[in-house]
């Protein structure tokens with residue numbers, strides 16, 4: 191299921207990110223803000239347990255997160271969405287999956303994996319700004335399922351209809367949270383209107 195988060199601050203920030211004139215330092219800072227809004231929404235239905243808490247006046251009921259949180263950015267660009275999750279859940283573990291898209295086939299190539307064993311019991315948030323063909327997201331989720339993950343959410347900034355369809359086809363059990371659903375992919379499998387190459391825009395590598 192796809193959820194497109196609707197918030198005026200998110201809309202404004204996404205406009206800054208789309209703007210080709212936004213320099214990479216501002217792009218990175220704005221993406222960090224956006225990651226907080228997306229994390230807030232994606233964490234919304236995390237289960238809680240009750241616990242006693244002593245206020246200065248009396249004891250009352252408090253809450254603890256009932257599920258461990260693991261965030262898994264798909265390198266490189268996924269790193270730009272980690273901030274918000276670890277800001278709200280400082281104890282979250284962070285796994286890393288390295289993947290780049292082959293320029294000809296547009297299929298993902300794996301080059302790195304370091305995933306904590308706690309993915310088995312945790313809610314796992316796979317984060318990557320761009321869901322284009324869906325190959326990288328589907329591959330990342332395959333990898334995490336092979337490592338025992340059962341409770342996964344995919345969080346992105348911009349999704350293409352083609353990527354949403356592929357992810358829903360391959361992993362119908364994984365909800366998708368996005369800031370925007372764009373029009374289509376172009377002949378280079380770039381998202382239109384999109385924001386260009388997210389990794390290059392975050393890290394200033396163009």
Ligand SMILES: O=P(O)(O)OC[C@H]1O[C@H](OP(=O)(O)OP(=O)(O)O)[C@H](O)[C@@H]1O
Nearest residue numbers: 265266267290291322323324325326389
């Ligand atoms: O849905 P897909 O068609 O698989 O495309 C999306 C992938 O492409 C981008 O990564 P890229 O390959 O540019 O690597 P980078 O993050 O290192 O720039 C993006 O961050 C996703 O991982």
Ligand SMILES: O=c1cc[nH]c(=O)[nH]1
Nearest residue numbers: 322380381386387388
């Ligand atoms: O539009 C796109 C598609 C894939 N990867 C990106 O960074 N941008």
Ligand SMILES: [Mg+2]
Nearest residue numbers: 387388389390
């Ligand atoms: Mg890139």
